[in-house]
Structure formats: structure tokens, C-alpha cells
Amino acid sequence: MTTITENAVPSPRRTVKDEMxxxxxxxxxxxxxxxxxxxxxxxxxxxxxxxxxxxxxxLIGYGGLLSFGHAMFLGTAGYCTAHALxxxxxxxxxGIIVGVVAAAALSVITGLIAIRRQGIxxxxxxxxxxxxxxxxxxxxxxxxxxxxxxxxxxGILFGLFNLSKPITLYYxxxxxxxxxxxxxxxxxxxxxxxxxxxIRENEPRAVSLGYKTDQYKLLAYILSGTxxxxxxxxxxxxxQNASLTDVHWTMSGEIVLITLVGGLGxxxxxxxxxxxxIAMQQYLAGFGQWVTVIQGVIFVVCVLTFRRGVIGEIxxxxxxxx
Amino acid sequence: xxxxxxxxxAQLLVxxxxxxxxxxxxxxxxxxxxxxxxxxxxxxxxYMMGAFAAYFLLNIAGIGYWPALILAxxxxxxxxxxxxxxxxxxxxNLDHLYGLLLTFGLALIIQGVFQNYFGxxxxxxxxxxxxxxxxxxGFMFLPIYRGWVVIFSLIVxxxxxxxxxxxxxxxxxxxxxxxPTLVRAFGINVPLxxxxxxxLGVGLAALAGVLSAPINQVRPLMGADLIIVVFAVVVIGxxxxxxxxxxxxxxxxxxEGLTKYFYPxxxxxxxxxxxxxxxxxxxxxxxxxAA
Numbered sequence: 001m002t003t004i005t006e007n008a009v010p011s012p013r014r015t016v017k018d019e020m021x022x023x024x025x026x027x028x029x030x031x032x033x034x035x036x037x038x039x040x041x042x043x044x045x046x047x048x049x050x051x052x053x054x055x056x057x058x059l060i061g062y063g064g065l066l067s068f069g070h071a072m073f074l075g076t077a078g079y080c081t082a083h084a085l086x087x088x089x090x091x092x093x094x095g096i097i098v099g100v101v102a103a104a105a106l107s108v109i110t111g112l113i114a115i116r117r118q119g120i121x122x123x124x125x126x127x128x129x130x131x132x133x134x135x136x137x138x139x140x141x142x143x144x145x146x147x148x149x150x151x152x153x154x155g156i157l158f159g160l161f162n163l164s165k166p167i168t169l170y171y172x173x174x175x176x177x178x179x180x181x182x183x184x185x186x187x188x189x190x191x192x193x194x195x196x197x198x199i200r201e202n203e204p205r206a207v208s209l210g211y212k213t214d215q216y217k218l219l220a221y222i223l224s225g226t227x228x229x230x231x232x233x234x235x236x237x238x239x240q241n242a243s244l245t246d247v248h249w250t251m252s253g254e255i256v257l258i259t260l261v262g263g264l265g266x267x268x269x270x271x272x273x274x275x276x277x278i279a280m281q282q283y284l285a286g287f288g289q290w291v292t293v294i295q296g297v298i299f300v301v302c303v304l305t306f307r308r309g310v311i312g313e314i315x316x317x318x319x320x321x322x
Numbered sequence: 323x324x325x326x327x328x329x330x331x332a333q334l335l336v337x338x339x340x341x342x343x344x345x346x347x348x349x350x351x352x353x354x355x356x357x358x359x360x361x362x363x364x365x366x367x368x369y370m371m372g373a374f375a376a377y378f379l380l381n382i383a384g385i386g387y388w389p390a391l392i393l394a395x396x397x398x399x400x401x402x403x404x405x406x407x408x409x410x411x412x413x414x415n416l417d418h419l420y421g422l423l424l425t426f427g428l429a430l431i432i433q434g435v436f437q438n439y440f441g442x443x444x445x446x447x448x449x450x451x452x453x454x455x456x457x458x459x460g461f462m463f464l465p466i467y468r469g470w471v472v473i474f475s476l477i478v479x480x481x482x483x484x485x486x487x488x489x490x491x492x493x494x495x496x497x498x499x500x501x502p503t504l505v506r507a508f509g510i511n512v513p514l515x516x517x518x519x520x521x522l523g524v525g526l527a528a529l530a531g532v533l534s535a536p537i538n539q540v541r542p543l544m545g546a547d548l549i550i551v552v553f554a555v556v557v558i559g560x561x562x563x564x565x566x567x568x569x570x571x572x573x574x575x576x577x578e579g580l581t582k583y584f585y586p587x588x589x590x591x592x593x594x595x596x597x598x599x600x601x602x603x604x605x606x607x608x609x610x611x612a613a
Contacts, residue, residue: 066422116602117557120418125601298427300409307416
């Protein structure tokens with residue numbers, strides 16, 4: 001039986017040099033975006049989803065756990081940051097901290113519950129938990145139900161950077177994305193990441209070697225949920241609203257789709273996937289529900305014929321790890 | 323706190339009906355999971371297709387409720403078998419999670435197509451003449467159609483249990499679930515059985531859809547949220563036992579109905595909260611084997 005991370009290139013062949021080069025190219029491309037005339041809002045949105053998908057990918061690609069409820073971290077952090085900025089009038093940096101702490105707390109609670117089952121059950125439990133939160137947010141007053149929290153002030157970060165200026169906002173979002181990306185990169189390449197990979201490949205053996213595998217999985221889940229929350233907090237400054245769509249199961253499905261298209265278990269796949277899917281949504285926005293159908297078709301095609309994803313195929317072709 | 327028996331029994335009936343749907347759907351999920359090792363995310367979408375099939379039969383072909391009760395599950399079951407042969411079959415040797423992703427994609431396609439043509443509002447489907455009206459039971463007024471749905475679902479559930487646990491065909495099925503290679507060696511056509519099993523599971527969901535059409539109206543998204551509740555039901559009950567799925571389905575429907583009466587704010591979430599409690603107390607589910 002092949003595992004869902006079959007495209008993750010085995011560890012020995014990984015060379016840090018390739019990844020450094022790829023990271024340098026990605027950073028350079030993203031740095032010059034404002035000079036090229038590409039709509040910065042689109043890139044900022046894609047960066048938030050890229051970080052979200054990278055966080056999701058940490059869990060499935062390196063921990064072998066498929067979460068079908070990652071929207072709950074995106075939405076929870078979004079609501080909390082939005083509330084902190086608008087109602088409490090906090091500064092952007094404090095607002096982000098509020099959102100990230102909320103997502104971290106949520107990931108601890110849901111992680112302790114979800115980690116009790118594996119595989120397919122884990123996916124169903126995370127989906128059910130996020131649906132539970134969806135109904136909670138639908139009914140609690142602070143989220144303003146169907147309207148969501150709107151017109152959120154962007155404020156001045158650290159008292160220096162005026163986030164209502166698009167160019168400043170762009171570089172702040174980019175910095176946030178790169179920070180999150182590097183945290184994930186560091187985690188994967190740490191002893192912790194190696195143990196995670198060992199658990200993914202052969203859990204009974206990892207147990208026999210004395211690793212408390214549940215604790216490692218829980219830690220990976222918390223890290224993933226917290227970083228997904230960071231993406232949700234950043235997204236508030238871009239979209240200037242927080243609404244129920246961010247907690248809905250369709251959002252969780254979109255996160256899975258982004259990662260699948262880019263390449264499950266690859267380092268750069270989720271970033272590429274985010275740009276592909278967000279661009280597709282932009283161009284097809286006028287087609288109404290056909291966007292859902294197209295997303296479904298992409299799911300089916302990816303699972304049947306394109307399981308490695310864009311980056312996975314490239315890495316496979318060049319026999320490198322990316 | 324004084325209890326209004328009339329209102330309480332009305333909510334209990336709603337709970338029993340929802341429980342019937344949970345039982346039929348989780349039963350199908352369990353049967354499919356046993357043979358194909360996939361969680362059929364498209365289960366909500368085929369439930370919706372069952373309701374639409376009944377609607378089309380009535381409004382295009384003029385075929386009424388009773389024939390639709392058989393024809394709609396057959397048609398949708400056939401559709402399911404085509405899906406199995408053309409798509410699900412190719413990922414049988416891969417990680418279970420790919421099955422979940424593939425059927426999620428199929429659900430998006432099916433629901434998206436129906437939404438394009440029918441929007442999000444509901445289409446009416448009339449209760450058949452023979453089941454119109456109601457009975458006064460003294461403590462409550464029982465609409466006959468609703469009573470029929472509960473009793474008929476129960477019969478179908480028991481029949482399915484009998485088919486799988488007590489017949490020769492069911493014995494092959496259970497054997498193939500345990501060890502498909504060995505069963506094939508005995509000359510039994512396992513791939514055909516897999517296809518038929520998927521058809522059976524999907525057909526059960528479609529039947530639930532037909533039953534719900536006169537109660538809940540026919541809507542493209544009628545199965546989208548329902549399937550997530552059914553997932554929670556499956557996590558609570560476990561997928562190891564057919565009878566377990568049936569009992570859990572009905573029991574959770576009743577608990578949901580009671581919640582609607584005693585604390586309506588929590589009626590949307592009570593099944594999920596129960597799932598959390600069960601996971602904390604007995605992680606392997608009430609009847610399930612650990613997975």
C-alpha cells in the first residue's frame with residue numbers, strides 16, 4: 001500500500017542546497033511583485049493561503065495526518081484578531097498575537113480530542129469539530145453571524161508601518177509569510193521533524209524505539225494549527241473582514257485542494273498550489289457555482305492521475321527534493 | 323419545569339425521522355467502508371440525488387412516489403456503480419485518504435452541477451395521497467407520512483442487517499471484507515461484489531433522499547451539511563458493526579430531538595458535542611474496533 005505521502009522524496013536524497021536556491025528564487029520573485037504591476041491584493045491573498053496550506057501540509061506531509069477542519073484555525077484567529085482591532089482598538093501587533101494565541105489554544109483543545117483516532121477517523125473528527133465551531137460562531141454575538149466583522153481598521157504596525165498603504169501592507173504580509181515558512185522549514189529539519197517522519201513511515205517501530213508518538217503528533221498538530229491561525233490573523237489585514245466563509249467546511253476543502261495541487265509533502269508545493277487556486281478563483285469568479293464544479297474536477301483529476309502535484313512532479317523529474 | 327407533552331412528542335418524532343436518515347446513511351457508509359476501505363464523502367450528494375430522482379420521475383415522467391421508492395435508489399445506485407468502475411477502482415490500492423479526497427471532489431461536482439441548474443432554494447414534493455393526513459394518538463397528533471418514514475426506514479435497516487449478517491451473499495461479503503484475495507481464490511467474483519456493495523450503499527442513501535423529499539423539500543445542498551453530522555455519528559458508533567450503526571443512528575436522532583425541546587440553541591451542535599464526549603471516554607467508539 002502506498003501512503004498518501006508517496007511523493008515526499010526520501011530523506012537521504014534531500015539536499016539543503018536545492019531548497020536554498022528554490023527559497024532564494026521564491027523570495028526574490030515575491031520581493032519584486034509590487035514593481036511588476038501585478039495586482040498586489042491578489043498576491044497578498046495568495047500568500048495568506050500559501051502559509052495556511054504550508055501549515056496544513058506540515059501535518060499531512062510530515063505527520064501523515066489529514067485534517068479536514070483547518071478552516072477552524074483560520075476563522076478563529078480571524079475573528080479574534082478582527083475583534084481585538086475593531087472593538088478593543090488594539091494595535092496590529094497585539095491583534096495578531098490575540099488571534100494566534102486563540103488559534104493555539106483551540107489547537108491544544110481539539111488536538112487532545114482528535115489525536116485519539118488515526119487515519120480516516122482523524123479526518124472525520126477534525127471535520128466534525130470545525131462544523132461544531134461553525135455553529136458556535138453562527139450563534140455567538142461577537143461574530144455578528146451572517147454579516148461577519150466588517151470594516152476592520154488596519155492600523156500602524158509597531159507604530160512605524162502604516163498598513164493602510166498597500167505597498168507597506170504587502171511587505172508586512174510577505175514578511176509574515178516568510179517567517180511562518182521558515183518556522184515550518186526549521187521544524188521539518190529539526191530532530192523533531194525527523195521523528196515525525198519516522199512515525200509517518202512506521203509508527204510501531206517508532207513506538208518500539210521509545211518515542212511517545214502521540215505527543216509528537218499532538219505537537220505537530222498544535223504547531224500546524226497555530227501557524228494556520230497566524231495566516232488567518234494576517235488575512236484580516238488584507239481582506240479587512242472576518243466572516244463565516246472562513247470557518248465553513250468548503251474552506252477546509254480548499255486548503256486540502258491547494259496542497260494537493262501543489263504537492264502533498266513537498267516544501268514549496270503549497271505555495272505554488274495557493275497561487276494556482278487563488279488565480280483560478282479570480283479568473284472564474286463570474287462563473288458562479290461552476291467554480292465549485294471545477295474545483296471538484298481538479299480534485300478528481302489530481303487524485304486519479306496527478307498525485308504528486310506540480311512541485312512533486314518537478315522534484316520527481318529532476319530526482320530532487322523541493 | 324413543566325413539560326408540554328404535545329411539543330415534546332412532536333420534537334421526538336422529528337428526532338426519530340432524522341435518526342432514520344442517520345441510520346440509513348451511516349449504514350451505507352459502514353457497508354462501503356467494509357468492502358472498499360473508503361469513506362464515501364459523496365454520500366450526502368447521492369442522498370440529494372435520490373430526492374432529485376424522485377422529483378424528476380414525478381415531474382418529467384409522471385411516475386409517482388411508490389415506483390420512485392424503488393426506481394430512484396436503483397438509478398442512483400447504478401450511477402454509483404459507474405463511479406466505482408470508472409474512478410474508485412483505480413485508487414483501491416492507495417492510502418484510504420485518497421478515497422476521501424476523490425469522493426469529496428465528486429461531491430463538489432455533483433452538488434455544484436445541481437446548484438447551477440436549481441439554485442439553492444427548495445423544490446416541493448407532495449406527500450402521496452395514501453399517506454396524507456394524520457392520526458390523533460391522544461397525547462399527540464401523528465402525521466401519517468412521518469410515521470411511515472420511521473417504520474419503513476427501520477424495516478429497510480433490519481433487512482440490510484439480515485442480508486449481510488444472515489444470508490449466504492452476506493457471508494461472502496463479510497469474508498471478502500476480511501480477506502479478498504482468499505475469497506477470490508474460491509472463485510467468487512470479488513470486484514463485482516465490490517461494485518455491487520458500493521451500489522447498495524449509495525442506493526440506501528438515495529432511498530433516504532426519496533423518503534425525505536416530501537418532508538425537507540428537494541434542495542441541491544440538502545446532503546452537504548447532513549453528511550458531516552453522519553460522519554460524527556459514524557465516529558460515535560464505529561463502523562465495525564451493522565447493528566451498531568443502526569442503533570447509534572436512531573439514538574442520536576432521538577437525543578437531537580430531545581435537545582430541540584429542552585435546549586434548542588444546542589440542537590445543531592449536540593451530535594458533535596456527544597462525539598467529543600465519546601472520544602474522551604471511549605476513543606474507539608461505542609461499538610467499533612480501534613482504528
